[in-house]
Amino acid sequence: MLEISVLSIIERISLAALLGGIVGWERDLRDKQAGIKTHLLVSVGSALIMILSTYGFHSMIDHENARFDPARLAHGVISGIGFLGAGVIMRRSDKKVSGITTAATLWVVAAIGLCVGAGFYAPAYIVTFVVLVNAFILRAIESRFFYSSGYVKLQIVDSEEPNFFGKIITLLGDYGIIMEGVKFCEYKESEVDFNCLNIIIFVKYKQNGCIVDFIRHLNSLQGFRVIDCNDKKVLLKNGEK
Structure with missing residues (x-):
């Protein structure tokens, strides 16, 4: 038994x-x-x-x-x-x-x-x-050695700035990040800013370091602000809340 x-x-x-x-x-x-x-x-x-x-x-x-x-x-x-x-x-x-x-x-x-x-x-x-x-x-x-997929949500503070999207594409190329797609997204109350545009860029990248540097560079440019990312730790490393 x-x-x-x-x-x-x-x-x-x-x-x-x-x-x-x-x-x-x-x-x-x-x-x-x-x-x-x-x-x-x-x-x-x-x-x-x-x-x-x-x-x-x-x-x-x-x-x-x-x-x-x-x-x-x-x-x-x-x-x-x-x-x-x-x-x-x-x-x-x-x-x-x-x-x-x-x-x-x-x-x-x-x-x-x-x-x-x-x-x-x-x-x-x-x-x-x-x-x-x-x-x-x-x-x-x-x-x-392999690509990881993710997204970066941006707020373009001044949507009338000429060729703002060209700047983003240039930066993506500089950091070896591949853009897979773009989508315009709805506002959240905490994200609303006067005369702004919110977009999501779907990307592929090899190292987390490159996406951190990319976000840091974007935030340093006038008129750009990263408000969300698929990896929350990336935003925390970058000083975002």
């Missing part, structure tokens, strides 16, 4: 919380929709369901009308986690979708929680390590 001690339950739930929280911490660093709290809860919940599936029905093992299958509830976790993943995926524009990586990490921490709940610790540690390598090391390689 399968049994588990209270100490072992506490150990497994705590470990699931730790590993899920580590993955969520990385998402929090990126200012994503699901962070430490969400990933921790998914991992802990998965561990709890796995413990329940393995040990919660031990009294029914020898029952003639019952079939013991610990994988049933685990299968439900993997299938049901999709509703959380769908909730964090957002379409920002015609060419930009965000939240896919966060949805994937939610799915992974569910699997990590199931492993911990089943007492299968080694795979849980290994997968957590792989997720962190993917998040930090591969992300750095990607930003160094």
